[in-house]
Each structure stands twice: as structure tokens, then as C-alpha cells.
Amino acid sequence: MLIAFYKPFDVLSQFTQEHPSHRTLAEFGFPPHVYAIGRLDRDSEGLLLLSDEARWNDRLLNPRHAHPRTYHAQVDGTVTEEALKKLRSGIDLKDFHSLPCKARRLETEPPHPPRTPPIRVRKNIPTSWLELTLTEGKNRQVRRMTAAVGHPTLRLIRVSIGSLTLQDLGLSAGHWRGLTSEEQHRVLPTSKQA
16 A cells, blocks of 8 residues: 655654654554655655555665655745756765755746745745755755755745656645555656566
8 A cells, every 4th residue: 555645844754743742644544554655854745655565665765766756945045047056966965965956946936835834934035946856865955955055945845756746646735545556656767666
């Protein structure tokens, strides 16, 4: 079984509650024995997969598979082509050097629903939206990368895993559903399917 979930802001990608004020996956009524494949930070939103089958872990998380994940990041400031070039070539983040990624500025704001609570807005500083596609997923990597090029992330949404997108799934924040066989195949690039 493979489940797609639109993880809302302020929810941990785990079932165990470590602090009484933290929301977890336990409140969303998932079938028994499923677990999150990978994670999204508490302050990130978007597509999270869950399964009761261990085989998905290696297929989706092992770096040797170079499995693509795409994010929309709303960042402080107006992003320049120079910042995009740095993101594309990889960034030195002290404890590791990020792999090259796809990065582009979105010319119009994507149609994501408003976040609750909304991001902080500063009157004199504009924001930009970026689309980044990575094949690795280190802790807080997208946030660290955008900050390293001078554009701290204000909002982060994972919009796709492989070629499976939130938009295609038609999920709203806090909702989930099992994936069809065809949708499961879209999670992995064709050359990576077992």
C-alpha cells in the first residue's frame, strides 16, 4: 500500500508525539502499520508518502536512485539569475556540498491555498517564488540552500515526488488517499522502477 498525504504546516512527519503541543500524523486516521517514507519538517507542507511496505524506503530514499522531488519555496527578496546559478551548481553548506539541482524563478505566484498561520510579511521587502528539484534530501536542505544565496525561505511546499504531483492528486491540506497502480509507477522515474 502506498498513500499520498498533503501534510499541513505545523505537523510532524511522525506518529509519536514528543511534546503535548505538537501535532503528528496520528490525528489523520491512517490505516494501521503505515509509516512516513522520508519526512517534511514541521514548518514545511506538501506531498508526503506513507506505506506499510519496506521496499518503498530504499526505492525512494536511497541517494543512488537520484529520485527527484520538487518544491515551491517562497523566499525573501527578489531572486536574481546569479542566485539561481549558484543553486543549480550546488551550494557549500559546511557539513556537505549540495548536489546540482534544477532551480527556476516562478514568474507568477503558484495557486497554493493560504497557509494557516500566514507567513510573516515585511512591507519593504518583496518575496519571490522558486521551484527547486532535488535528488537528495538532507535535513532542512532547501531552506539552507536558499539562505546561503541570500534568500531565506518563508514557506516551503513539496509539490511532487517523481512525476506524481499534488495538483494531479487533487488533495487539500490534511487529506490523504491510497495511490492507484498507475500513480505508484509515477512516483518513480521509469528507469528506476523495480
